[in-house]
Amino acid sequence: MPGGRLTLDDRRRIAGWLDSGLGYAEIGRRLGRPTSTISREVARNSTSGEYRPGHAQEAAVHRARRRRPPRPGEPPEEPAEVVRGFVDEFAALLAATGLPRMTARVFVCLLTADAGGLTAADLVALLRVSPASVSKSIGSLEAMELVGRRPDPGGRRERYTIDDDVWLRAWQADTGAHGRIAAVARRGIGIFGPDTTAGSRLASMGRFFGRLSEQMDGSTLAEEAGYDALTVVAALVHARRPLAVAELAAALCWPRDRAVAAVDALRRRPAIADPLALHDAGSGTVTVTARPDRLSPVQREGIAGFA
Known part of the structure; x- marks a missing residue:
């Protein structure tokens, strides 16, 4: 029923609607569920971009059993199972942003490890996956500079860590x-x-x-360069003609390096000058013009009608 747990029939409908090209919002409307419920469901249970309703149902049943409060006389849930459940939940959220699911699981394990980090064997045991899967994920995280490695004291293995x-x-x-x-x-x-x-x-x-x-x-250096960049914009508007960097520096009583840095900031961060934009006018000069993307074609036509 709407608001309760998704059933296997619900999941089969989701798969069919996805194949038909329906979006999460429309699927949620048809099932009477929030869009976020559908997006999480699909992100959590998709493999190679394909949503698998049977796998999703099995995973849901497993989670329900894992979360069931112990009956009188039953031992409490193992700490490792609690950690694994958190890792899977957090990894599903990261996977929804584009990070591969296994890479996300390895990352969350390292994120929640102590300062000493984990070895590849630790990750294999914790995630119950193959060493090859861990090795591939570590390689991806190292390429993104999210994980470091260091020797394991007292052994020949390496430990993987995440810096603060x-x-x-x-x-x-x-x-x-x-x-x-x-x-x-x-x-x-x-x-x-x-x-x-x-x-x-x-x-x-x-x-x-x-x-x-x-x-x-939001760095201090960026803020200072942004302030100077706005001064350059004001100078170019006031000049009403293209100016060379040396002319800008002389007019503003700045060292040439300061003017160069301000012009460079305008090139690297065009939004500083919004709704104007720096324009290279040739022969080493620059000027400012209205940003072409600030007005839509219809708006430009409307303004032109008043000319």
């Missing part, structure tokens, strides 16, 4: 990636044209990732 600053490094990596996506999307507007369907989509994408990058990059 892992979130900062992951945050910084995402910030750089988001900024690059925004820059490429804005470049695509010039290729396809701002009035095309592709240009409109790229403009929306560029705004989104540009704002995300700006919000995530």
Whole structure:
């Protein structure tokens, strides 16, 4: 019934509706469930992008048995089972963001381990998987710089650990990636044209990732460069003509390096100048123009009508 646990019949319906191309919101509406329930169900029980209703039902039954309070006289649940349940739940959430399920499970195990970390054998025993699966997941996490390794004292094995600053490094990596996506999307507007369907989509994408990058990059150095960048924008607006970096530095009474850093900040973080954008005018000069992605084609036509 709506609001209760999903049944095997519910899960078979979900699989059929997914094959028909229905979205999570529509599936949730048909079953009388929140969209989040459907998205978690699919993320938790998908293999190679395919939702498996039979596997989902077996897993649900297993979880229900594991969570059942012990009857009088029964021993309490083993601590390892409690940990494994948490690992599976947390890993399912991480898998929904795009991280492979096994990699996510290994990551959560290391995240919840003590300062000494875990060996590959520890991970195999805890997750009940093959050494090859653990090795592949460790390789993926090391490539993302989320996991480190060090010798195991008193043995020939290696221990895998997660540093306390892992979130900062992951945050910084995402910030750089988001900024690059925004820059490429804005470049695509010039290729396809701002009035095309592709240009409109790229403009929306560029705004989104540009704002995300700006919000995530909160370092003091970035704030100082951003303040100088706004001064450069004001100077270019006031000049009403393209200026060279040396001219900007002289006019603002800055060292040349400071002007170069401010112009570079505008190139790397275009959202600073929103709704204007830095434009290379040739011969080593720069100016500012209205961002082509700030107004939709319809809005530009409406403004042009007043000209």
